[in-house]
Amino acid sequence: MRVILTHDNADFDAIASLLAAHLGDERYIPVLPPRVNRNVRAFLTLYGAELPLHPAEDLPDEPVEAVLLVDTQTLPSLRNMSPEVPVRVIDHHAAKARLKPHWQVYLEPVGATVTLLLAPLQERDVALTPLQATLLLLGIYEDTGSLTYPSTTPRDVRAAAYLLERGADLQLLADYLFPPLTPQQRMLYDILLANTEARRLQGATVAVAHARVEGLTDEVASVAHKLRDTLETDALFILVTVPGGIQLVGRATSERVDVGSVARHFGGGGHPRAAAALVKSRDLEAVRRQLWEVIPRYVRPGLTVGQIMSRGPQVLAPDTPAREAAHLMQTFGYEGYPVVQDGKVTGLLTRRAVDRALAHGLNLPARRLMEAGSVTVRPEDSIETLQQIMTDTGWGQVPVVDETGRIIGIVTRTDLIKTLAPRPRLPGRLNLAARLEASLPPARLALLRAVAALAEAQHFALYIVGGFVRDLLLERPSPDFDLVVEGNAIALGRALQKRFGGRLTTHRRFGTAKWHLEDIREDLAQALEEYLPAGVRPTSLDPADLPAALDLVTARTEFYAHPTALPTVAKGSIKLDLHRRDFTINTLAIRLDGRHYGEVHDYWGGLDDLRKGVIRVLHSLSFVDDPTRMLRAVRFEQRFGFTIEPRTLQLLQEARDLLDRVSGDRVRHELEAMFREERAEAMLDRLRQLGLLSAIHPRLFWDAGAARRFARRHTPPEDSWGDLPRPRRMPLPIVLGYTLWLMVLPPKEVEAILRRLLAPKRLLDIAVGAATLWAQREALRAGRPSKVTMTCETYPLTSSYALYLACPEEDPLHEKLARFAAEWRHVCPTVTGDDLRRLGLPPGPVYKRILRRLRAAWLDGEVRHLEEEHAFLDRLLAEVA
Secondary structure (H helix, E strand, O other), rough: EEEEOOOEEEEEHHHHHHHHHHOOOOEEEEEOOOOOHHHHHHHHHHHHHHHOEEHHOOOOOOOOEEEEEEOOOOOOOOOOOOOOOEEEEEEEOOOOOOOOOEEEEEEOOOOHHHHHHHHHHHHHHOOOOHEEEEEEEEHHHHOOOOOOOOOOHHHHHHHHHHHOOOOOOHHHHHHHHOOOOOHHHHHHHHHHOOOOOEEOOEEEEEEEEEEEEEEEEOHHHHHHHHHHHHHHEEEEEEEEEEOOHHHHHHHEEEEEEEEEHHHHHHHEEEEEEEEEEEEEEOOOHHHHHHHHHHHHEEOOOOHHHHHHHHEOOOOOOOOOOOHHHHHHHHHOOOOOOEEOOEEEEEEEEEHHHHHHHHHHHOEEHHHHHEEEEEOOOOOEEEEHHHHHHHHHHHHOOOEOOOOOOOOOEEEEEEHHHHHOOOOOOOOOOOOOHHHHHHHHHHHHHHHHHHHHHHHOOOOOOEEEEEEHHHHEEEEEEEOOEEEEEEEOOHHHHHHHHHHHOOOEEEEEEEEEEEEEOOOHHHHHHHHHHHHHOOOOHHHHHOHHOOOOOOOOOOOOOEOOOOOOOOOOOEOOOOHHHOOOEHHHOOOEEEEEHHHHHHEEEOOOOHOOOOOOHOOOHHHHHHHHHHHHHHHHHHHHHHHHHEOOOOHHHHHHHHHHHHHHOOOOOHHHHHHHHHHOOHHHHHHHHHOOOOOOOOHHHOOOOOOHHHHHHHHHHHHOOOOOHOOOOOOOOOOOOOOOOHHHHHHOOOOOHHHHHHHHOOOOOOOHHHHHHHHHHOOOOOHHOOHHHHHHHHHHHHHHHHHHHHHHHHOOOHHHHHHHHHHHHHHHOOOOOOHHHHHHHHHOOOHHHHHHHHHHHHHHHHHHOOOOOOOOOOOHHHHHHHOOO
């Protein structure tokens, strides 16, 4: 006999899981537990006869040979079942400790276990009755709070939709999910309400209610639901005496308190939002005290204003004219500015007020237009406090002040909305110190820690930003990193130069410094020994691991005067600095100074998008500001196997015509970055799919033939080809990439494309030469060695090598080009112009014709030794005469 079992005091998810498991494999008998919740019992009283669910006492007297355990990891006892029976577990709860090693356990974090068991039924399209569909949907709705709990997944929603399509009755759901309290439960509710204690723990309100009652027969979960709704706390725990001990039930209304972990501490289990445990004790007061001791361990610290604010805010003086304020608002995109006098906030100037004044032709000062008042928050204030202040005052930009009233930051309505959105990703939640130290060579790690130490000494916040953080999280670490200073990068650079030596170059306009280390690597490696982490030997410091230079950038913001323009920059915070970047996955930062070492800062959803594998721009004008981001979007998408998310893809398609206005060298830089990638062919094909190639130039194309040719760009030339000419500072694979890609086009079109890209003259000559040779390949294939040699020599040798790579090995022209490189191009006649002069031939163009004829004769085998050459020369001279 094979059976399906679940936990005692079963809810709808447990009973629905019994049904779904049986429908998936009818060899298994679904066994009702001894006790079920009251609303479940009411449902089964009316409809149980129509469902294939069996009480344990009705089972045949046979040994149990296999168990399917659903919605629990605790095996209940059953007659005729041995301790060694094979057990397969299907559950959506977190794994419990000490599961038996011979059990097969399948756990997946979805909202309800029935969702997991429904998947094979959906695949097979198993027929369901409306009643079966209703019970299955009851299981999903009860455990997901009608699809509202954060633990709800898209799979739960799809499963619910599937069941509705099969006739699930929503009216029955309403009847049984929210039943009224019985008289006994109502009495318990009144006792609990009278014995409730609420405390504020790390910004969350938690209540504990207790009741000592005798002869309780109704379940208490419904009472906990009603009491939670009445008290409106972040979490509620109730303790009720029952025959087996003390029943603990936990319910939460937010993610701040993990009631499931609290219940597990007492031997129970459940979800972060709903959990229960049976405490085998008769001392209610002792359990209540212990509960209050345990709860704080599972309360997440509340977010504070300091975690989401932007530091170093821009402010206005009271006499700032409206036109100047409007210019600032348009430039930086802010909706409002604090008005500050003598370091104190006196009001808020909004874009609406400025626009209305200018519409009336009034260039009034800020003090005449602002909303007067000193509405501020402190960094330690809670998000709830901020929300209340914004609601009460209507201010969408609230200044953040320190204990002296000095403004140190600003927090906006947008910051608050992003924080209140589901699954916020904010600073301080993730620390990558260990992964950072494991990924860098010791010398570079010591250098990083030294820079961080000097930044802390100057009270600067130091961040490692961008692609390094992204790749570190993707477990593709790079030794190269970019550093951003929230403060003064030039001052930090000078402190580093003073401490360690080296040369410093600065750019005051952009607030950047470059610390040159080429000449001090040996001494610097020794000086950095004191900055190594504990346990790392100084002997592991290799000076060669140090970079040639280190770039330091002051945190800044930027704006674009017009589409495709290069940005104008201004000093800003790390948050604004990250916002100027191209995609969310590149907006991550790791803070390095002091106690913040290793903290990840994610203001724009980069962690979520990394996890989802999507490329997303930060705002709707991103591609308008810089159209080359469209090319980078494709590069990152293909490099990481990600997907450009739908809204970003829509913005890209709307902006692609702007590529025509971008300078050629910027476009070429992006294309050559793709050429260096492993998946370059896929990137170029994606550009074709999105219409970006034709947006760069109407004749720019990509097809299977181009992909085959382009893939050969890394083929190293044999020694016979010698040193192939190419533009300075352009690697040969880049040159060959362009040449092999474009060579099938008419030479004039190749020239037009490369001129659009502002390609170097030598690259243009090579690619146009290859296109010309490609157009003549039939003649070359049939031509004699002299024809091949003298045609190929008309163009750069790299052009011929490109044609050689483009021809299949079985092509006769491939062999001819190989012989051209190895033999034919080195063949010359022994006769020279001086010989012709001694023979009395007047100098002139005839010399060139004779010498070419002689060389052709050698190449084509008409002349094989000196006597034949002299005879051939005599005939040529006779023809001339």
